[in-house]
Amino acid sequence: MYGLNVNSPTVADDMILIAFSKHALDSMMKLCYDYSCKWRFEYNPSKCAVIVFNEQRCSRPEHCGFNPAELNPITLRKIYVNVVLPKALYGSPLWCNYSNSDIMQLEVSHRRCVKQILNVGRNTNTDVALSCLNIESAEELIDFEKL
Numbered sequence: 001m002y003g004l005n006v007n008s009p010t011v012a013d014d015m016i017l018i019a020f021s022k023h024a025l026d027s028m029m030k031l032c033y034d035y036s037c038k039w040r041f042e043y044n045p046s047k048c049a050v051i052v053f054n055e056q057r058c059s060r061p062e063h064c065g066f067n068p069a070e071l072n073p074i075t076l077r078k079i080y081v082n083v084v085l086p087k088a089l090y091g092s093p094l095w096c097n098y099s100n101s102d103i104m105q106l107e108v109s110h111r112r113c114v115k116q117i118l119n120v121g122r123n124t125n126t127d128v129a130l131s132c133l134n135i136e137s138a139e140e141l142i143d144f145e146k147l
Contacts, residue, residue, distance in 0.1 A: 014087075025050075076117040077133045084113065085141065092142045103139055110138040 017032070019025035036043060088106070114129045115122065130137065136144070 073117050073119070073133070077135070080113060080117060081135065089138075089141060089145060093146045095142070103142075107138045 015032075017025060017028045019028060032043070088109075111126050111129070112122075114126075114133055114135060115124055118124075118129055118132060120129060
């Protein structure tokens with residue numbers, strides 16, 4: 001959307017639809033409804049919600065009430081910890097056949113996100129970046145979920 005990566009793949013029965021207009025959201029919801037009719041399942045309306053960030057028409061994402069470059073790192077951390085990590089680590093207690101290279105790929109992505117939140121360079125010490133945001137390594141987060 002406007003050169004902004006806003007994809008949010010579904011995980012199990014959870015999904016997020018993001019749109020810049022009511023018409024676009026209605027179109028996506030119709031697609032979901034048609035799909036549910038085809039496969040004979042129903043969405044639970046009590047678990048659904050719509051969040052409007054800005055009611056004015058958007059010409060660019062920066063004007064729509066959400067510009068990551070202008071958000072405080074504390075806010076970005078909350079989004080990362082409460083939205084991104086649960087999706088990335090969904091089902092991790094059941095993962096049993098992952099290799100060291102799988103964990104390393106996940107760890108590299110995790111570290112990159114943390115440094116992006118702090119708006120620091122790639123060469124910044126990872127332990128410092130993680131401790132500034134009070135976030136554990138990906139491997140520690142997975143191990144904690146298994147307890």
